[in-house]
Amino acid sequence: MRLTVTRDLLAGLLFLGLGGGAALMSSSYRFGTILRMGPGFFPVTLGLMVALIGLVVTARAIVAPDGSPPVGTIRLRPVLLVSASVVVFALLVERLGLAAAVAALVVVGSLAGPGLTVRGAVAKVVVLVAIAVAIFVYGLAIPFKVWPW
Amino acid sequence: MVSDVFANLATGFSVAFSPVNLLYCLLGVTLGTAIGVLPGVGPLVTIAVLLPLTFGLPPEASLIMLAGIYYGAAYGGSTTAILVNLPGESSSVVTCIDGYQMARQGRAGAALAIAAIASFAAGCVGTVLIALFGPLLGGLALEFRSPEYFSLMLMAMVLTAALAHGSLLTSIGMAMLGVIFGLVGTDVTTGVERLTFGLSGLGDGLEFVVVAMGLFALAEIVANLDRPEGAREVFTSEVTGLMPTRRDLRTAFGPILRGTAIGSFFGILPGAGQTISSFAAYLFEKRVSRTPERFGEGAIEGVAAPEAANNAAAQTAFIPTLTLGVPGSATMALVLGALMIQGIAPGPQVIVQHPTLFWGLIASMWIGNLILVLLNLPLIGLWVRILRVPYHVLYPAILVFSSIGVYSVASSTLDVLVAAVFGVLGYLFARAGCAPAPFILGFVLGPMIEENFRRSMILSRGDPMIFLVNPISATFLLIAALAILAMIVPSFRRRKDEALQEEAA
Incomplete structure (x- = not known):
């Protein structure tokens, strides 16, 4: 059996x-x-x-x-890469600042999903870093270290 | 007494109508709807993701914005339910049935408009009810001692577990696990650090937003990426004739009233009041309708009644949350968490100690509802466009907002790492068919349950009969027992399973 x-x-x-x-x-x-x-x-x-x-x-x-229905195949790629992207953000945000941490998060996180191109990744990084900095640093004035220097 | 209510409401409106607070309310509603319509982003995730935006504000503004987000998220969820046949949470499952059929017949505009109008009407009634009964219940709650509180929380967890999808046994297990995770941190009575893995950062316990973000936002992203894409139909091009016809309005009038009544009643019950009420309202309309065969084929009553019930319940659910400090649903638990972050301990004292806050919140709920109608009728076209954003563009943005949100709660990288752990855990729970709602409620109630159990045992010198001897406490336990019995009776369970099957899919 x-x-x-x-x-x-x-x-x-x-x-x-x-x-x-x-x-x-x-x-x-x-x-x-x-x-x-x-x-x-x-x-x-x-x-x-x-x-x-x-x-x-x-x-x-x-x-x-x-x-009960079978669990089915568990694809490791999404679950591992999504959590890895969050972990990477956590490790970088205080060392290299918000911009680098968000960029790394977006790149690693995007690998978890389908249809990633280099151009798409660059576009997502640029847009999301800009939005994150605009909202959280300038809009909400949360004291973040933004840039690595 | 009635004049008191009006004086109080006037205080509230003077707070909420300040231009700044009005702006925050508008911002909350807009953002809540914009994020809430995204497919795969339920109201709970919407609130969790947007919650950090309110942290930096003064308490009143923060809660007012939160109320806006809450309604926006709920309405955004209904929009997705109608257009994509994708319920964001169990209470909008019923809206899908007829709403989606209306959309398929090219009447999406009318369905969305009726949903907004029904929500607004129900919200108006709900606001008055809170103003009337909130202080009353708050007064009653002053008499509550630990046995009553313990039984009340137990009832809330049992009801939530009974109505969650999946088996009753696993749902109860999830609620208990939630309580255990809620105990992490320093025990208030003895000062012992429990279940912290020796991490000093966990001494204050797990942060609610962290757990919710991992369990809901991250786990949902993984689950969505796991699923093959492209199976969804979206009715976007046909959303033109927005206004419902006069006949629509006449047909929907009765269902809105009855739905509001049903929703207001069930909403006060802690534990899944919203889900019960939307189902009950739908089934009731079908029962009293002269043409029940139209239900399921795009009957406007089938959208109006559950949406009214849902929103009335969402409104009255604030009553137990604010006056007893016992949230009735996972969403309310988030609201409660936000209150605590603002340094306000909900409970009977909140009305007396923070009157401007309490009444300001109530007034802003009504304003939130009003803004929702005014905003959504013209903006539906925009929401539809947001709906078309492909998921692979969407989810990195959700990841970014969640991570920054979690980090900004306490500037703690440990919190972000813990959220990642809960993301994995939440994904495993989802694959195992375990509902997260009982878990999160147990998590919030955990420390309170332990504390009230401990005090009850001291009161009764260690005799558990105290919970049955005390009449109010015994009533709560009886309701909980009836809910468990009802779920064991096969015909009830089958009905629940049928109603929830879409959500579980």
Whole structure:
């Protein structure tokens, strides 16, 4: 029997991981009693409940794989490049300034989508840097470091 | 009492009618609509992206602009629903049904105009209702203690989970996960730093805008890029005859009134009031219509009633958000987050402590609605042109605005990195069919839920029965239990699934 990754299976595993992880991380905080709840009471209890839901959903997905549609192929390119573009922005904005960070964000982000040409990329960079600087630096007067120098 | 209301409204209008605030309202409505009509950009993303623009303003101006953005975004969403058959959020799913059919018959202009008129009429009534009942509920809320608050928030989360797409169990799991993420940061009672991965930047907890931006804006971009392009039909060339005929107006009059009544009632319920009300209004119109067979084939009542209901509910949803500090929807949670950024803790005190702000906001809601009608009737042609912007041009711009927005909240690069993490997480949730709305509500309510549970337990010396003994609290829990039961009954669930299937697609 081949295991198809259904939506339910992915959901169940996410819940197991996140709920279990939260409970585990919180197990070092004092639990307390219901009358005097420690900092661990809520996260541990909820984490275990989420993990339990995850267990039920995972089990259901394995026993009855027809119960939910398959996840389908996950294309890594959009998700990785979109998050990478945001990370690049975060790393550059304080070091090289807003203009460079926006330019890098637009270039990396544009790689995530279809139909990118060099001319299109240059146009997007120029327009978006101009808009960003105009709105946030001049319009809203947010004190940004704009240029690398 | 009634004269009080008018005196209060007068205060509000004197605040909102200052030329500067009026300008911010206009700016908010314009930007909200312009961003809100973009396909693949729901009202929530619109608000999240535009929110940082309001940060630098004084509190009144900031909230007034926010109210403008809120209405603009909602109306922009309806425009997309009618022209592209693409609902931006669950409450505009019903508008798609007949609105899109009207567009296909070349009556997009009439559909858009009726939507704007219905929204305005409902908004007028909603504004009066807030002015009447806001202080009343605020007074009632002063009596609320922690057991009532805990049960109220629990009810809001259960209702949201019950009405979200996907299975009830995963939606409840999402709400709980939201609460856990809401606990990140320093525990107020014990001072212990929880779930921060040792990052001192997370000591104050995760910023709401950061989570919303990642979970909604970034995840939505990825999901849109994942989808093959070009499957959409846009009816853009035929939008000419804008004005509805006199017969249209006469037909729509009753549905607008009834939709407003239904929406105002459900909007006060925290938790998915907007979705219920637009569905309820649509089904009700179909029931009372002498020609129910026209519904689904482009009946103007099918646009007027849900749009009125939707907007009335959007308006009355401010009542619990402002007076109880308990947001009823993900969008309201964003509004609440904006209030907190302005240093205002919503709750019963807000009306007394910040009267100009409260009444100014209410007045500006009405003005926002008015500007919406005046602006949209002539500008529909422009929105249609924006609709045609290809997505590969659009999404880098959304990325830029989101990233700068997140960064400008606290000038923190860590926040931007966290948003990227939530983007990935949000994408995985979307692929797993888990609705983000219960998560975000749980996230906002998390610390409050814990705090009120803790206090209730101290009050009752550790006896959980306190939630059932207290009559108001017991009523909230009963409503929550009924919602869960209703979702387990197959016929109800099937109806919800049918109604939401387009959104899940």
